[in-house]
Amino acid sequence: MRLNNGLMLLSFIVAAIGFWNRNALPSASAISPDLAPDPVQERTPAESFLARWKDREYRVDPKFRYELTGLVVSYRLHDGKNSRMHRRSDDHLNAADLCVVWGDNATLPQLDQYQFRSGVFTCFWSYRTRDAGQRFDEQQISNNHLLTDDPAIRREISRVRIGDQIRLGGLLAEYTSPNGSRRGTSTTRTDTGDGACETIYLDRFEIIQRDVSPWRWAWWLGSLALLASLVVYFRTPHRAR
Numbered sequence: 001m002r003l004n005n006g007l008m009l010l011s012f013i014v015a016a017i018g019f020w021n022r023n024a025l026p027s028a029s030a031i032s033p034d035l036a037p038d039p040v041q042e043r044t045p046a047e048s049f050l051a052r053w054k055d056r057e058y059r060v061d062p063k064f065r066y067e068l069t070g071l072v073v074s075y076r077l078h079d080g081k082n083s084r085m086h087r088r089s090d091d092h093l094n095a096a097d098l099c100v101v102w103g104d105n106a107t108l109p110q111l112d113q114y115q116f117r118s119g120v121f122t123c124f125w126s127y128r129t130r131d132a133g134q135r136f137d138e139q140q141i142s143n144n145h146l147l148t149d150d151p152a153i154r155r156e157i158s159r160v161r162i163g164d165q166i167r168l169g170g171l172l173a174e175y176t177s178p179n180g181s182r183r184g185t186s187t188t189r190t191d192t193g194d195g196a197c198e199t200i201y202l203d204r205f206e207i208i209q210r211d212v213s214p215w216r217w218a219w220w221l222g223s224l225a226l227l228a229s230l231v232v233y234f235r236t237p238h239r240a241r
Helices: 002-020 084-088 103-107 130-135 151-158 214-235
Strands: 040-043 049-053 056-077 094-101 114-118 123-127 141-147 165-176 198-209
Antiparallel strands (some): 056 094, 165 198
């Protein structure tokens, strides 16, 4: 019983530490060279079209062809129900928001000194030290509204975790929901504030390198060990003293 109690305490500590650090970003040595270039934006002859999802039609107005390879530092998945703003605008086409860095930002040796957080339509970041703020290039980060009516692409997006390296391609576009609400898109990486997000109608999306985080392994293995030790504890007869 003492051995099991010790295992219970140890597994709880391991699981707690793993959970706390589960979103730690990968080291610079784990970053693919594919993340070095800036996103590619090109003119497109694509004309406006209708995309259908959840029995609703959305008008998509393409602006540019767009490709991005980057490191996911924060994200928020949408299903049209998990935010009041999406429900009010009847917006089911927006599958997710991904906050992504690339270039020098992706290989910063001090990346663990930054904090990233995704809101409903936004990405926020902050620095722990002044030196970290000076090194960070605010033109090598973007919040991306991902639009798709392709179930396979949606499934792949749903597998994304912080620390994954991704590649996507599609159309920078504005779009209109069935109730008439309209969302635009940024067409430059130098803008900030409201309207600075890229809205992308996807035709491809892939996770090119998953983040194999030791902290997530510690979280899961610690949780399993804790569960096993609890089962043993409650199934073991206790002697009255």
